[in-house]
Amino acid sequence: NWKMENILDEEIKVIKETVGPDEHVICALSGGVDSTVAATLVHKAIGERLHCVFVDNGLLRYKERERVMETFERDLHLPVTCVDAVDQFLSKLKGVTDPEVKRKIIGKEFISIFDSFGHELELKIGKKPSYLVQGTLYPDVIESCPPPGSGRTHSHTIKSHHNVGGLPKDMKLKLIEPLKLLFKDEVRQLGRILNVPDAFLKRHPFPGPGLAVRVLGDVTEGNALEVLRQVDEIFIQSIKDAGLYDSIWQAFAVFLPIKSVGVQGDQRTHSHVVALRAVTSQDGMTADWYNFEHQFLDNVARKICNSVRGVNRVVQDITSKPPSTIEWE
Ligand code: XMP
Numbered sequence: 001n002w003k004m005e006n007i008l009d010e011e012i013k014v015i016k017e018t019v020g021p022d023e024h025v026i027c028a029l030s031g032g033v034d035s036t037v038a039a040t041l042v043h044k045a046i047g048e049r050l051h052c053v054f055v056d057n058g059l060l061r062y063k064e065r066e067r068v069m070e071t072f073e074r075d076l077h078l079p080v081t082c083v084d085a086v087d088q089f090l091s092k093l094k095g096v097t098d099p100e101v102k103r104k105i106i107g108k109e110f111i112s113i114f115d116s117f118g119h120e121l122e123l124k125i126g127k128k129p130s131y132l133v134q135g136t137l138y139p140d141v142i143e144s145c146p147p148p149g150s151g152r153t154h155s156h157t158i159k160s161h162h163n164v165g166g167l168p169k170d171m172k173l174k175l176i177e178p179l180k181l182l183f184k185d186e187v188r189q190l191g192r193i194l195n196v197p198d199a200f201l202k203r204h205p206f207p208g209p210g211l212a213v214r215v216l217g218d219v220t221e222g223n224a225l226e227v228l229r230q231v232d233e234i235f236i237q238s239i240k241d242a243g244l245y246d247s248i249w250q251a252f253a254v255f256l257p258i259k260s261v262g263v264q265g266d267q268r269t270h271s272h273v274v275a276l277r278a279v280t281s282q283d284g285m286t287a288d289w290y291n292f293e294h295q296f297l298d299n300v301a302r303k304i305c306n307s308v309r310g311v312n313r314v315v316q317d318i319t320s321k322p323p324s325t326i327e328w329e
Helices: 003-020 033-051 066-074 086-091 101-127 137-142 184-193 224-241 294-306
Strands: 022-029 052-055 082-083 127-132 173-175 250-264 265-280 309-315
Touching: 003 033, 003 184, 022 033, 033 052, 033 066, 033 127, 033 184, 052 066, 052 101, 052 224, 066 082, 086 101, 101 127, 137 294, 224 250, 224 265, 224 294, 250 309, 265 294
Parallel strands: 022 052, 022 127, 052 082, 127 173, 265 309
Antiparallel strands: 250 265
């Protein structure tokens, strides 16, 4: 741990040197490991000149907004402003099916929200914020913009992470990315030193663009987001009940924009197919699909079809990374 403690001291020093004594900083909290650790670290360096914002973009998981806001206040004592931007995001995503375009739109909306949050802050504290904290990790940097000499050119970019690529060039806020050189397990170690509760540190990663990359195609079509939230909650809760949550890097459900024929209670149905994905990994760069017991999968699939309206088929993703990525978009 000596190494992580040095890194912590070094990061705090750099932030103190970078941010002037009367400058203010905004941090977007997602409730995930990275942004929570990044915010706690920056808070340690500059105290109340850090202003955190949690954006409800309509792409969050089941009851996530309530859960995250409650834990921030109760466990982290970090003052957080919650912005309801559901309509703003979903209206921009209407009709959009291309994964990269979706990611770009989401990145742009986030920035416009940070800009208005900064504006409101200026009215309140009489000073424009100068910096934006992002919980970008090393793997995000490598996959979005391969380092020079790595032999990969920009056209080989795997996907634009909303917190790396896709940021508008005219963005007025400068970036602070204190975790940019770290891997996920190192961020968790750092979080432990900073006394971030395990409830945050052990959470599975959740992508910045949220459920938008887990509803394939148009996210606003029908009640896809609502169906996905219910399916995902059943899957995750079953994993927790079985005591498997901490052995899995990431688990989630994916909503597929196709229907298949089924039979439920003597009735022919034509309903949606959902996919379950669970992987083990060290750093998210490569991953193996997780092999659940037969009985576990059987119970989950039954529970989903019995309790989620509009779903009559459940499939499991059994590909590793590579050749697949962890997320489907
Ligand atoms: P992929 O799908 O590229 O995912 O194999 C690797 C890890 O990164 C997460 N991920 C993201 N995280 N912003 C994030 O903060 C993003 O845009 C993003 N896209 C993917 C993914 O959930 C997995 O843990």
